[in-house]
Amino acid sequence: MKTYHECIVTSNQLVAPGITFMELYTLESIAPKPGQFAMIRVAKTRDPFLARPLSIMGYSSHTLKFLFRVTGRGTGLMSEITNGYSLEVLMPLGNPFPEPQGRKILALAGGVGLPPLYYYKEEHPDETTLLLGVKSASALPALPARPWIPVTEDGSAGLKGRVTDVARQMLQSDEFDAIYACGPLPMLAEVKRLGAEAGLPTLVSLEARMACGVGVCHGCAHPLTSGEYAKVCTHGPVFEAGEVVL
């Protein structure tokens, strides 16, 4: 049976303004894949009431990685947790980004959309080109490994422009077989156009407010182009860009 796993916080640090990198030690071993997520109970007292969904940023020998932006009470409390504290985590949930199977993947991350694609790059380094788009150099997370090509809007580090503009240029080369993306909705809408222009399979990872994370509350619905809704937690969070309204 899948259950909440008890995990011990082994590291929790600010890696950019408002952005925390957290490592957890899992007592049991798990087998997550890039693109899957976890529901984290911030407090055993159930205050905040609901668990928070976060993408898994990496896993090896019992160590799980997360990267999150402090946007409200739950992430605020999580950013203040000290080492040795235990957290209950339900995982791995949702559908991952498909394996490359010989294809070359252009992975586009916007801000804290980085975790699933960072993990993908870590698992498939040779097949993946990872672009990380942020406003300026100060927003780039100071992580031990930085397997990305930085793209800053103000040109203060790496390539200058929006990540989708840089991607459009790179796609001229015919070097890539698929586009994977995670980031804010306006960016994903642009990625969808980009994928259609290039005629490449394009997958995006979406966010939604979640109560259960396991498909029973219907709270996480995202509109599909068919007019129906899909549950982001079980149908996604990774979707074909053409399938969803962006």
Next chain:
Amino acid sequence: MSADLTVDLGFVTLSNPVILASGTAGHADELAPYMDLSIPGAIITKGISLRPRTGNPAPRIWETSSGLINSIGLENPGIDVFLRSLPSLVSKASVVGVNIFGETVSEYADLARRLNEVDGISFIEVNVSCPNVEKGGEHFGHNPDLVREITHLCRQAAPSKGIVVKVPPIIGGMDVCEAALDSGADAITVSNTIPAADVDLSSGRMVPGTAGRGGLSGPAVFPITVNAVRQVRQAFPGAKILASGGAAGSKDVLKLIMAGADAVQIGTVTFLDPAAGERIVGELPELVERLGIDSMSAARGSAIPA
């Protein structure tokens, strides 16, 4: 000797008083990867209508202190698709109840007629907390005459199933409960989510849903349910009552039984832990023994002041 946890509802006997509530346990066996579905006394599927309903746009859920406001919009695939996946639940659960709602009075009867023919369903839970499209969106559940008519039609249409009427929050009178019990309901569920809303400061709008409101559930509503169950038990000493609202652990289940319920539905707590149903049933024997309770029927209503 261990205590007797069984509950006799008349139309079915449950192995224990814990029921997974409608809308919180899926349409079929979605929770099977997380818990043994045969453990709860019964499982009630998410509300089903004759035709599919797409539901509401985001945000559909809004966290509150100790609870949740939802505006799912009764999303469901319609009865035909629902019946195709139902066998996956029937083969795993001890007892299955199917929750229904209609947009018109006759739709309730049509649904009950369809379900009467389906093996493996023990009872139909009739949700009357939804808008009547023929009457400008007035809630069926606010009108005792309509509740009487719906209950009577479902009773006639589904003679081989238990009929449970799920009433809206009890505010003031007992007319709706009386209407359901007088016109053939085997039991009533007391009650449903409580109308609620919040303001999203980031958008300046009321939430959740497009209407800017929804129904509150979770521990926040528990004391309201305890009081409502007590009132209904006092008004209808012989009625079968399923409590619904805020129960999050075995202690809450027992409290609601001592306030007059026969069995207790657990809903929102499943969102916090998909195995909550299994855990709560597992905790009951020890708690019941510690409190010196011999049986669920002996505990029922035992806390109500004389």
